[in-house]
Amino acid sequence: MIANALGPIFLLILFGALLRRVNFPGTEFWPGIERLTYYIAFPALLVHRLALADFSNADFGRFALVICSALLLISVLTWIIKPWVSSNAADFTSLFQGAIRFNTYIGLAVASALFGDDGLVIAAIAVSIMIPLVNVLSVICFSLAIDGPLKSPAQVLSGMLTNPLIDACLLGVALNLSGLGLAGAWIETLLATLGSTALPLGLLAVGVALSLDTVRQDWSIILSSSVLKFIVFPGLMLALAIWWQLDLLSRQVLLLLACLPTATSAYILSRQLGGNAPMMANIISAQTLLAFVVMPLWLSIV
Known part of the structure; x- marks a missing residue:
């Protein structure tokens, strides 16, 4: 089942690499596709999913506590080890996203x-x-690593509030909690249709940016991000879920989400905010392949 879920994802990345190899439809085509995906398709997907999500589950509070604690701990740990794993700011943003993002x-x-x-x-x-x-x-x-630690809290907040992905999350949750929902089948269908393009377009863009030379050069960052993503983060999530006595199914699902490969949106974000996008593309591809092995192993534990 896991192979059937991951196989098409990796094939789309390889197809994007093939398109780059044959230069179709041309190098000038893909930057526009990346912007369309980042500013339209992914936000539409997030608004649609969050506006229709069911927040009535009784364990919502404990879910939030476990998830937020695990994400904050892995983020702090990644910053702590920064001096030993990456001296380049753009490279570090790829490492960071590779450690915490999920597909x-x-x-x-x-x-x-x-x-x-x-x-x-x-x-x-x-x-x-x-x-x-x-x-x-x-x-x-990105704000701290690329632009420097002297940025004011107001500037960091401004950067977050003008990010289309964060805006989409806030809008989706607001529509959900207000009871407005998506206010009609037409809007719901529109957002669902736009959002459905995010996955294939994002994966093709990743494949287009893939470079085998970069994979060989960036093996240390790929290895470091994969250790954080597939060993440390799932371990933290499972330990916290057991500590807060979540039921077996909840532990399994949270563990599954923790050991997912990095999201394709990480590449789009890296391109837009000045990170090392080719390195991010290689991390995504490598982790998607590694997930074939890692996910069944972790799930067998619980």
């Missing part, structure tokens, strides 16, 4: 396939918590 599409698909409707509901609730916090932490990382 929502794979997560929801695998949760549904492995755990049925109950698992899918839990995953949707958890994702609605993780997406805003991950985007906030990522934007803060």
